[in-house]
Amino acid sequence: MHSTKLSKRHWLLILTLTLLTFVLGTSEFVIVGILTDISSSLQMTNAKAGTLVSAFAITFAISTPLVMSATSHFPKRKWMLFLIGSFIVLNALCIISTSYITLLALRIMTAIVTGVLISLAMIVASETMPIKKRGLAISFVFGGFTLANVVGVPIGVVIANSYGWNATFILTTLLGGLAFLASFFVLPNRLSQIRSSIRDQFSLMTNPRILMAFFIPALGFGATYTVFTYLVPILKGMEVPNHSISLILFGYGFISIFSNILAGKIASHNAIGRLRFVFLMQAVVLTSIFWTSNHFILGLVNIGLMSLMAILLTTSTQLYLIDLAGIYQPKATGLAASLMPVASNVGIAFGSALGGIVYHQGNLMNVALVGGIVAVGASMLTFLSHRLDQKQKKSA
Secondary structure (H helix, E strand, C coil), X not given: CCCCCCCHHHHHHHHHHHHHHHHHHHHHHHHHHCHHHHHHHCCCCHHHHHHHHHHHHHHHHHHHHHHHHHCCCCCHHHHHHHHHHHHHHHHHHHHCCCCHHHHHHHHHHHHHHHHHHHHHHHHHHHHHCCHHXXXXXXXXXXXXXXXHHHHHHHHHHHHHHHHCHHHHHHHHHHHHHXXXXXXXXXXXXXXXXXXXXXXXXXXXXXXXXXXXXXXXXXXXXXXXXXXXXXXXXXXXXXXXXXXXXXXXXXXXXXHHHHHHHHHHHHCCCCHHHHHHHHHHHHHHHHHHHHHHCCCHHHHHHHHHHHHHHHCCCHHHHHHHHHHHHHHHCHHHHXXXXXXXXXXXXXXXXXXXXXXXXXXXXXXXXXHHHHHHHHHHHHHHHHHHHHHHHHHHHHHC
């Protein structure tokens, strides 16, 4: 832990955890791309099929902290392998699913497994790496989700178009098997195992500093998704040809890979201090779309910058929540690790809903202005949290 270099063993573990988040992300996100296939196959409306997405997100947000609290004393290696095995079984059952209710139940159970596995992956990456390399490791692990959007989801959609939506779950099942094998051989045996009580968990969740830190990423993601949810209508308003929209969305996902890399660099030193200004820059970028969307090239450049800013907060806020838990409730660091993924889902839901309200009230491009305001809110919260950190250091 006191070393400043990553060994081959460290890198192998980082790549294994990144593979795991890639698999989990592909399983979670691909459902959006195959919704119309599911609704057509199961003879239901697109709106009803959409509940497969919302049910997953709601279950993820509610169940993750609860299960993390209840299982904090479980041996991490065995628990992770069991959960990956469960993920494989659940995805395999989706292959032969023939009804909406069955598929919904399987997706809900998959959401529970996914939330806990993501949290455990973050904990393992944080506690097994040298202190100065934690940010780099976490950024790689989060990068698995970016790769899922850029690579996993398009492949899943192509498979669905060629062989039916059930075949997409063959892909996620096989990927799950690959993640299981890698984890079996690479996950270390000696991982922290702390028994914490419900009281410890409740104490963490009611701590004002933890709640403040929780809403920083929630507002950060909310700012982006206020605009991103309606990116396709924005592109159509810019007179982007329909056949080019998917290429632009691919470019958006590709740029976010570099956002992950920058996220690791931001987290390497004075992360929260830097995030104060990152959110202000995000506010400028989002607000600018209101005007640049009138110009084709400027608009595309602005959207590219939006992607670059979108996930700069992930690594820093993930480590910040874990570090704060170490100060205020050391026995609840496992729960703390689950809060960042939960916060991102809360932010996505909040931003999408807020953007929808703004969109339906009038001018579509007002979502850019509102997104900028939400980003300013994230910055103000980060300024306050950083100031409290500095006061605490002076009084220590």
